Amino acid sequence: MIALDDxxxxxAVLRGVAHRTPVLTSRTLDAVAGASLVLxxxxxxxxxxxxxxxxxxxxxxxxxxERVGGVCTVSxxxxxxAVALAARELGIPAVVAMPxxxxxxxxxxxxxxxxxxxxxxxxxxAQREAGARLQAERELPFVSSxxxxxxxxxxxxxxxxxxxxxxxxxxxxxxxxxxxGLAGYATVATALCPGVRVVAAEPDASRILSRSLAAGRRxxxxxxxxxxxxxxxxxxxxFPFEVLRRLVDETVSVADTEIVDAMRLLFDRxxxxxxxxxxxxxxxxxxxxxxxxxxxxGIIVSGGNVGADRFCDLLxxxxxxxxxxxxxx
Amino acid sequence: MIALDDxxxxxAVLRGVAHRTPVLTSRTLDAVAGASLVLxxxxxxxxxxxxxxxxxxxxxxxxxxERVGGVCTVSxxxxxxAVALAARELGIPAVVAMPxxxxxxxxxxxxxxxxxxxxxxxxxxAQREAGARLQAERELPFVSSxxxxxxxxxxxxxxxxxxxxxxxxxxxxxxxxxxxGLAGYATVATALCPGVRVVAAEPDASRILSRSLAAGRRxxxxxxxxxxxxxxxxxxxxFPFEVLRRLVDETVSVADTEIVDAMRLLFDRxxxxxxxxxxxxxxxxxxxxxxxxxxxxGIIVSGGNVGADRFCDLLxxxxxxxxxxxxxx
Numbered sequence: 049m050i051a052l053d054d055x056x057x058x059x060a061v062l063r064g065v066a067h068r069t070p071v072l073t074s075r076t077l078d079a080v081a082g083a084s085l086v087l088x089x090x091x092x093x094x095x096x097x098x099x100x101x102x103x104x105x106x107x108x109x110x111x112x113x114e115r116v117g118g119v120c121t122v123s124x125x126x127x128x129x130a131v132a133l134a135a136r137e138l139g140i141p142a143v144v145a146m147p148x149x150x151x152x153x154x155x156x157x158x159x160x161x162x163x164x165x166x167x168x169x170x171x172x173x174a175q176r177e178a179g180a181r182l183q184a185e186r187e188l189p190f191v192s193s194x195x196x197x198x199x200x201x202x203x204x205x206x207x208x209x210x211x212x213x214x215x216x217x218x219x220x221x222x223x224x225x226x227x228x229g230l231a232g233y234a235t236v237a238t239a240l241c242p243g244v245r246v247v248a249a250e251p252d253a254s255r256i257l258s259r260s261l262a263a264g265r266r267x268x269x270x271x272x273x274x275x276x277x278x279x280x281x282x283x284x285x286x287f288p289f290e291v292l293r294r295l296v297d298e299t300v301s302v303a304d305t306e307i308v309d310a311m312r313l314l315f316d317r318x319x320x321x322x323x324x325x326x327x328x329x330x331x332x333x334x335x336x337x338x339x340x341x342x343x344x345x346g347i348i349v350s351g352g353n354v355g356a357d358r359f360c361d362l363l364x365x366x367x368x369x370x371x372x373x374x375x376x377x
Numbered sequence: 378m379i380a381l382d383d384x385x386x387x388x389a390v391l392r393g394v395a396h397r398t399p400v401l402t403s404r405t406l407d408a409v410a411g412a413s414l415v416l417x418x419x420x421x422x423x424x425x426x427x428x429x430x431x432x433x434x435x436x437x438x439x440x441x442x443e444r445v446g447g448v449c450t451v452s453x454x455x456x457x458x459a460v461a462l463a464a465r466e467l468g469i470p471a472v473v474a475m476p477x478x479x480x481x482x483x484x485x486x487x488x489x490x491x492x493x494x495x496x497x498x499x500x501x502x503a504q505r506e507a508g509a510r511l512q513a514e515r516e517l518p519f520v521s522s523x524x525x526x527x528x529x530x531x532x533x534x535x536x537x538x539x540x541x542x543x544x545x546x547x548x549x550x551x552x553x554x555x556x557x558g559l560a561g562y563a564t565v566a567t568a569l570c571p572g573v574r575v576v577a578a579e580p581d582a583s584r585i586l587s588r589s590l591a592a593g594r595r596x597x598x599x600x601x602x603x604x605x606x607x608x609x610x611x612x613x614x615x616f617p618f619e620v621l622r623r624l625v626d627e628t629v630s631v632a633d634t635e636i637v638d639a640m641r642l643l644f645d646r647x648x649x650x651x652x653x654x655x656x657x658x659x660x661x662x663x664x665x666x667x668x669x670x671x672x673x674x675g676i677i678v679s680g681g682n683v684g685a686d687r688f689c690d691l692l693x694x695x696x697x698x699x700x701x702x703x704x705x706x
Contacts, residue, residue: 070399072421091648092401153645312685316482319420319681321648352648356641360689 091352420681
């Protein structure tokens with residue numbers, strides 16, 4: 049477990065490095081939700097997602113001698129960019145293993161931050177295995193995307209800012225993928241807002257947390273087929289699962305079509321560009337499947353990394369266009 | 378002319394009513410521009426554009442007895458929603474004449490704020506004439522979208538906030554449509570930032586300000602065919618032209634394709650939903666046609682009212698899809 053103080057220490061580490069992202073509200077959303085929603089917009093975080101907070105916090109905690117040669121990780125998504133930028137900020141190299149068919153824009157963004165990118169064939173080698181191989185080959189510290197208390201403490205700083213800016217909350221809704229972000233949010237929310245209801249939003253195709261909670265252990269799933277590519281993990285992290293089983297009150301699972309509807313609403317009414325996993329918490333709050341009526345609800349909008357072309361494809365096709373079954377961490 | 382004090386008074390009127398909108402920066406944009414850009418995001422203003430500031434300021438200034446029966450205006454665009462919401466805030470009725478073929482979403486937004494909407498056939502009756510008829514028929518104060526010092530003073534509060542938040546600027550770039558917004562921005566920028574360069578961004582199809590400056594009078598144009606529907610006016614306002622001829626240093630005209638490129642960049646890198654006229658100032662700054670190298674440049678992002686479907690159409694088609702030749706004020 050981590051404590052509020054770990055998150056406060058992470059906030060000090062991140063000061064002047066991570067953005068303090070805006071908190072937005074909308075009367076239209078409130079009318080639709082029948083609740084008072086406050087949106088923490090991590091889409092405006094550096095690298096376009098909350099991942100930068102945890103990656104930087106973890107990497108900054110490595111002893112100078114341990115990190116000076118660089119770090120390595122594996123990711124096809126937001127974590128790759130987060131590690132790349134954090135390494136640049138710390139003045140160290142980063143090596144990122146990415147699936148060879150990762151969209152060029154994501155690879156370019158990662159190399160654009162100065163990381164070395166190596167590719168692997170994800171139809172031959174599993175992502176975790178690719179990470180283990182890279183670590184063995186390079187002998188560099190491996191930066192987990194979600195299974196480390198320092199990742200959760202870093203992510204938790206977003207909730208700290210949200211409560212500071214919006215005041216006490218009756219409920220918080222956040223996405224769960226590997227669990228690292230939600231573990232941080234839940235730690236902060238329960239510490240600062242007595243009686244707060246912690247709601248985890250997961251794709252219908254995954255339901256990774258609800259299944260794991262029901263089983264009392266981290267179940268392993270085939271990689272879920274969902275547009276929410278930040279939540280395509282096949283298993284929760286060890287560390288976050290221990291936190292989540294204690295602190296999460298409720299899981300809400302969401303269809304891809306509901307995610308697209310939420311993305312459209314965020315675009316049309318809040319003028320926000322939000323990626324599928326970034327919109328899932330709002331989709332959950334609007335689904336009616338959690339009783340939030342009349343409450344003051346914090347919503348984590350976790351990221352905005354969806355290119356314009358893919359955004360338009362998603363809105364045109366709804367949930368019929370599903371990406372390849374590969375996790376993005 | 379208006380003075381800085383008029384804008385400060387407007388700021389007091391708007392306090393707690395209009396949003397103080399965020400100021401965003403991007404290292405990527407700076408690298409592309411070769412300058413330090415600070416974006417004032419009026420896309421997050423109430424009703425989705427800067428228009429709310431001026432409309433509320435003007436309407437709040439009307440004596441109680443004059444406004445109690447309501448106000449009227451004519452608009453197919455952002456001004457309609459601005460007047461509708463300002464009227465609701467002031468507890469008075471609003472009547473808005475809109476072209477009968479205005480997109481349903483814009484009409485719904487206007488009636489959603491509680492305004493009465495009447496339609497006219499814009500292929501038979503000019504917009505200005507429709508406004509005059511409405512005013513004569515209802516005998517209500519007419520709220521101009523751009524040709525009133527109180528509109529400019531209200532709009533100018535955005536520049537006041539920008540300079541307060543970002544510090545002194547070397548240049549400001551803002552769209553010019555009817556001129557009401559720019560007159561306010563220019564007043565504030567020149568008062569607070571000695572030596573500031575005031576750059577007006579206008580669509581290639583219009584060039585309304587550069588033509589008027591060259592002619593030394595407000596030239597009248599056929600309604601320009603451009604995707605920048607906030608800038609489809611055929612003539613500048615009398616009041617703003619007197620301000621702009623004194624305070625504008627430079628005009629930059631921009632192709633619709635450049636506007637679309639800027640909208641895409643704002644989407645992909647800043648996660649912002651911006652309508653065409655809202656992106657034109659950035660497009661001008663990135664065009665290389667104004668020498669902004671190394672300067673600290675304020676960019677007015679004037680609005681975000683572009684529906685997701687139209688946004689996707691624009692990005693797919695570039696500038697080939699031009700709306701009907703009708704002004705939107």
